[in-house]
Amino acid sequence: MNTADLGLPVDVPSTALFTDQYELTMLQAALKAGTAERRSVFEAFTRRLPEGRRYGVVAGTGRVLDAVENFRFDAGVLDFLCERNIVDEPTLEWLGDYRFRGDIWGYPEGEVYFPGSPILRVEGSFAECVLLETVILSILNHDSAIAAAASRMSAAAGERGLIEMGARRTHELAAVASSRAAYIGGFNSTSDLAAGFRYGIPTVGTSAHAFTLLHDNERDAFTAQVDSLGRGTTLLVDTYDVTEAVRLAVEIAGPELGAVRIDSGDLLLVAHRVRQQLDELGAARTKIVVTSDLDEYAIASLAAAPVDAYGVGTQLVTGSGHPTCSMVYKLVARAESADPGAPLVPVAKKSLGAKSSMGGRKWAARRVDEDGVAEAEVIGTGEVPAELAGRQLQVELVKGGEVLGREPLDVVRDRHAAARASLPLSATQLSRGEAVIPTEYV
């Protein structure tokens, strides 16, 4: 298997162990029972949006495609499964030959979703589909959570710049996926070099308090930075006294100074003061970047402040209160027998609590009103009504094991902006509410 062209800072020789043990033991039992080859349909969806959220954002699909392609059991992995007695010899043999040869349909990445939206549909034998559960959910649950937070923040920021700076607040590789999801959600750039390396996302950097403190005084620090990085650099002005630092910054860099960053204090107040001081010093084009535990509410509250860009960390990479989605991966239909021509039977758990779900392979379409504004998420298992045929949401992503659905990240990012723009206006209200359009089952 060749993953070199994925260009990862971390090489992923195989994704096959990003798997819960029960998937392999279920496989073993089904192989022995002769049910493993029954044609099956699994769907990934959420039963609800995070509390108060009005829409979800599909993100991670591109990473899912990479993961499916690289889901192979090599010798080292098989040795581990054997030594630990996790599965028996026939199962190990089956796994050694494994590659996914089925079909995957799904919402294109960047689309919005609602409760019940069949975001991903995986079809093939039970055996080949059941193994993918954990890795698919890991990716979709993480990336969609971050993209949803990013989308709310970018709606709040309007035309102003958004810099993803959260790497230090989350797992080092979750950080790379977070940068990618943030970009989809509308962020402009990232501080994370691995995200620039892996996904080509524009990277930016300013300066830390440590740099100022390293030097004998702020003048030496600013001079060192401007000498090396040029007048277009961003100087951090809140290590000691902001007013003095801004004065010094313009004295050293001149009115061509790129930007100043403020990382503490009452940002609304300080931004106004700094803007006025910069203007008085003739640095009218010097920008103001603010950071410091921002979330979508803080961004919105700074709308009236003279801020040019927001750097967001913690709240972005933790999904702004919702660090995961509640996507599940459920068997919704399977063949009556292992016979390749056997008809599919819809199946569903009959649960004690609120966990029941609708059986059967689903289509999904978004109905719009006469102005083209989304009106309902329509989901069904039968024939697609003629008036919705052109509004279907699922696209073919994998066919017979071959990945068809790869696309550039900018296409995904643009799709999200368009999808969000097609929702009713209240979608981007920050206040808590219900899903902005209802889900209708037909």
Next chain:
Amino acid sequence: MNTADLGLPVDVPSTALFTDQYELTMLQAALKAGTAERRSVFEAFTRRLPEGRRYGVVAGTGRVLDAVENFRFDAGVLDFLCERNIVDEPTLEWLGDYRFRGDIWGYPEGEVYFPGSPILRVEGSFAECVLLETVILSILNHDSAIAAAASRMSAAAGERGLIEMGARRTHELAAVASSRAAYIGGFNSTSDLAAGFRYGIPTVGTSAHAFTLLHDNERDAFTAQVDSLGRGTTLLVDTYDVTEAVRLAVEIAGPELGAVRIDSGDLLLVAHRVRQQLDELGAARTKIVVTSDLDEYAIASLAAAPVDAYGVGTQLVTGSGHPTCSMVYKLVARAESADPGAPLVPVAKKSLGAKSSMGGRKWAARRVDEDGVAEAEVIGTGEVPAELAGRQLQVELVKGGEVLGREPLDVVRDRHAAARASLPLSATQLSRGEAVIPTEYV
């Protein structure tokens, strides 16, 4: 660089790009200014615990040591930095030769911590230390958040088993680190095969609803599972009707049935009923495993229920409300000049808000009362008082670039149990409160 012996399911050729861009641009400016070689001391610490939490858990230290050792700029990385014009030629040359040659001291992994505890101290030239900021914080902030949640859950679970099942709810590699952190915090096993592979954590598995639904009826499914996996297996009994499923499970597997899993409904009520039914069927030794959005509060509320083990997912891997810690990495002292013999000067930001911190290289010790119960976290910059000399918390982890501090995960897990046991009893109360011991600065 040889990382093969890390045994990762994902090979990490280099951790050098898990870095925010400003670390490299600060390096460039400091190299040009002649300040890059000033001897520097950075410390990682938190200003506060997550709201309501009574102690923190140090986790990730072992992963930090791996990351520091593998922090190298190879040709592919240097090409990227060059093409993107991120740093200049002299800086690229410097990076090509980079390896960390300084010293790291820190709290041993598994220890508890409090506001201000200097969890990690990194000493060396400014240049070599500043580069490590992001990767160190990513690891400590993530892993410590998960370990803290795990520790609360394991305190609530008492002697009962805890299974980590959260892989599907978080980034696929964050999941592996989460399993490791959960094990440190007191979990017994994981469903995540990658965590078993990488860290040797015991792995377990049960069965999913999909397996039951794949078969023509529950009888076929249970028979298939028991035939293949033996009577000691865990059968999932809530796909249709729990009472009927439990009857069927014991009919098929006999009283040697290992366990049943309940994943929905009122777990307290259902567990009581299932226990009674199992006992009446003669399956007195068959265990009950419960899952379904558990957190430490749900675990505690089930203390009176006949539950043998808890499977925990979402709330564990999202830190049970606190998915990240607020650890920062601050320059606290640096030499007056680049001269190797130059004395260290304590430094600290003079902040507008609450972000100020104490300058100077710190020691830390935990004072105990006459019964050996922790009484205060004592932190200072001067001489260590004689009565605390034997109670110092920091240990040597890296010396002159050589990693000294690696240890088996079971040692770390035992250390955490001992450290938690040495805190006042109220440490493990689940209700919100203040840090269970005060931090004193001397």
